[in-house]
Amino acid sequence: MPELTLSKAINTGLRRALEDDPKVIVMGQDVGGLGGVFRVTDGLQKDFGSDRVIDTPLAEASIVGTAIGLALRGYRPICEIQFDGFVYPAFSQIVSQLAKLRARTNGLLSVPVVIRIPVGGGIGAVEHHSESNEAYFAHTAGLRVVCCSDPHDAHWMLRMAARGADPVIFYEPKRRYWSKADVAESADDARVLPLDRARVVRPGRDLTLLTYGGMVATCLEAAEIAAEEGRDLEVVDLRSLSPLDLDTITASVDRTGRCVVVHEAPTFAGLGAEVGSAVTERCFYRLEAPVLRVGGYNTPYPPAKVEDQYLPDADRVLDAVDRAFAW
Amino acid sequence: MTAVTQTVLESVQQFRLPDVGEGLEEATIVSWRVGVGDRVTHNQVLVEIETAKSLVELPSPFDGVVTELLAAEGETVKVGTPIISVGPEAAPPASQPEPTPSVLVGYGPAGDGGRRRRRRRPTASPAHPGLDGRVRAKPPVRKLARDLGVDLATVPATGPHGTITREDVERAAAPAPVEAPALVGAPEPDVTRIPASGVRKATAAAMVKSAFTAPHVTEFLTVDVTRSVKLVEELRAAPAYAGSKVTMLLLAARALIAAAKEFPDVNASWDDTAGEIVRHERVNLGIAAATPRGLVVPSVKDAGSLTLPQLAAAITELVQTAREGRAAPRDLTGGTITLTNIGVFGVDAGTPILNPGEAAILCLGQVRRTPWEHKGRIALRWTTQLALSFDHRLVDGELGSRVLARVGAILERPKWELMQL
């Protein structure tokens, strides 16, 4: 495929999913004629009709609730929640229904619903439009929670999510929607990884940066700067936040002996806490320093003019790297 | 599962107070609706109870005859307590069998949910006895200590913030038990396998680490030490040195300390992790000592603060305790620069390997009579060859040369130079 933006890569992923399986349905607010507020669903309703690409009422609980009903009927809904901060009205449906129906029926029921959520900040948005709420869902048994970081992964991870048997919370880093990259043509391409696998995006010897979504590019930038300072950082894109690919994570930290987890979400009880704990448990005798975390502060997401101070950047990452080496 | 599927009884059964309201712990018997000897049928109301939530009637799970009321009206009873016994309609046998309470789910939080099972203890304690809370060491160092069988509680810490470093552990590697060599596999002709002692192992590890991390440079200087030889003889006669062993080593030590103070960059370490040079404020002079168990390097702490007699006493004491194998761990660590004397073995010079973590080591060769230019003529003089190895990462050739030259100058004119100090 030619170079695609992340938005377009998901768009083509949705298109392929709709083509591959007549049971796939795309639904959400403004996903039809408008093509979604980030144009991710652009042109799909025109080509697949309003029965398969559905403009829904503005009711998040029911977007997920009706998607569950459609899935019970044998359909494969891919719903869009317009912005991260708008998912909370659907929280009960996601946590108490979607995540649990398989376990509640001892495996009799399967509800393969994909919920796409544009996530995170960095776009100067108004409140409720820049949140990182992945920990809520990673904490819930029965969900797969994934986050793409580049166009190639966005495309293929979406297609895999649309084919799986489990409900998937599919996060899209909205600050990277317009970044471009090459997307593999075929599933046979070695770059196409399973949905639940982490990826070493930059090998290094001295320290592992564990990150995902919008922070992957930030960590790569930090690694470049560190290289000039003589430190060789490894960057691992977690991709799957639940379940975690602890084999890849552990192998990396075992090699480097130092680990910093980076995400936009507040650090307190965030995913970094879980990752840090798992790494400590598995790599204890390899750790030259405690696992450090870099994340948003434990405040509400700030107004747009302040978000540069709130969001981790290369300097914040490198500050943690320095601390890890000084231990 | 011993479920009572027949409500008609074959033996006496007890009905235990159920939890009728999701987590209640007790209830009060309000009134019995049946008495001893009454015939009851299943689902017939037996008793009215009052819980924290409500008044509730309890129906009988059995058909039979009431043999005993086990709780009085007004009594508050814990959930799970038997409250009534019901037996078969036929007259109960003289000796009643042990009542078997039915298996119920509604026993509330104080009931079967709280039953604890005994867990079998592991046969061996996995925790290493040395890993107590007071030791500060990074996890990989703890792992190393465990692998080498070193009790961290006994290891002196030289790392930052009082942490035990890898080197500390390697140095403290415990001596192997003195036993007959263990032969592994087929006997090998013409060799004798000697188990490496802890000191030997630690020395081996330290030397390998040093040789392959610090780029060594060694420089040589032959000096006329006739005046030093004379001074040694004078000092041996002085009362202040009684009990101390006074040799050329003492003066060489004094000279090295003086040079290290004059050129503090040589009294330093290379911190690979931080990429920094660590300059030590004090000179902790290591003295390489051959002992029956191998080479050890005890150090005289803050040797620069000692007078010459004090230094002599300190070196004597240190070497003696090391040879006797009594050196305290503190003595064996923390050196900043080292002096080794191979002259005692009758050789002239060597290229010493740095003690790990140090930047320089001075090697003293044998003192011998040599034809030497003295005051414009050839004369037989006492000379010795000095060799200084240094870590080229932090000590360049100029500094190394100055240090060596300074030591040589002191030993050539010891009284004059030592007076200047």
Added chain:
Amino acid sequence: MEPVQLLSPDGTFTPDPAWPLEVTPQLCRDFYRRMVLARRFDDEALALQRQGELGLWLQSRGQEAAQVGSILALRDTDYVFPSYREQAAALCRGLTPAELLVQWRGNALSGWDPARYRFHIYTLVLAAQLPHATGYAMGVQRDGTDEIVAVYFGDGASSEGEANEAFNWAAAAGVPLLFFCQNNHWAISTPTHIQMRAPLHQRARGFGLDAHVVDGNDVLAVHAVTRAVAEQIRAGGGPALIEAVTYRMAGHSTSDDPTRYRTASELDSWQARDPIARLESLMVAQGWIDEELRAQIARESDALAEETRRVCREFGPVDMTGMFSAVLAQQSPLLAEERRRHEALVVSYAD
């Protein structure tokens, strides 16, 4: 708007041309038998809870007519989403006592295969099943079959946001869905008049739903109205709502004490409108019930009660192990590891 009523509390039948129903002895006997069996099952489950065999039970006493009359007006192929008190409806679909009890015994999170009975598992989060039913009906709509979907809920659940979202969504999407509300007057201790100002059927019309109110203790009226509305939906008439006015004659659950919030006289007034007694009066008056039928139904009831006791006491022990494999379609490494650790821990116990 008065509830549709065909059978008065004293058992007098008055036909309503708007809601035609051929009232035959067979129809009445079938309803009667099912309602009596449902009540006996409910009573037995209550006793089992009081004997400590069930952790909780939610009685359906008083609501038998609303449930039996409505579900028998549907086709067996119509998918039903119950709330959590629909034992009478469930028995009509053929669910067994064991399937209905196992969840309340605490041995499982649900009791039956929904596909087998076209009867979804109970939903305990109020109104969460209404969007599910709406989505399921969207699927039926897309499949182009003549099925309809029915969803049961109560007056309390109608206050939830998801109920009102579902009313709106279903109406906007025009899906083949019947909302069936059993207004039993009490949401635990909160009476209907505190929940809402406008009656539900009136509110439903505001959403664009075809809405009706029926005497929920009149099995004939419930059946006639549900049958007509179901066929209207099946014919493409869009979603509709039926509010069946009934009464929860027992507490909300076995943990509840209704004497704390309602009077004995209120209960008495509703006992006079008991759905089973009402139908029995008609049958007696018409000579549609005799001793033989009574004896036969009594035998059936006793057998059902005995089976209920037996299956309840035969539930075996359960353990955690099965849970680990039912969380995700493909077990995650974490779940596999937790299962291994759990099994190792259990093995390590000395007793």
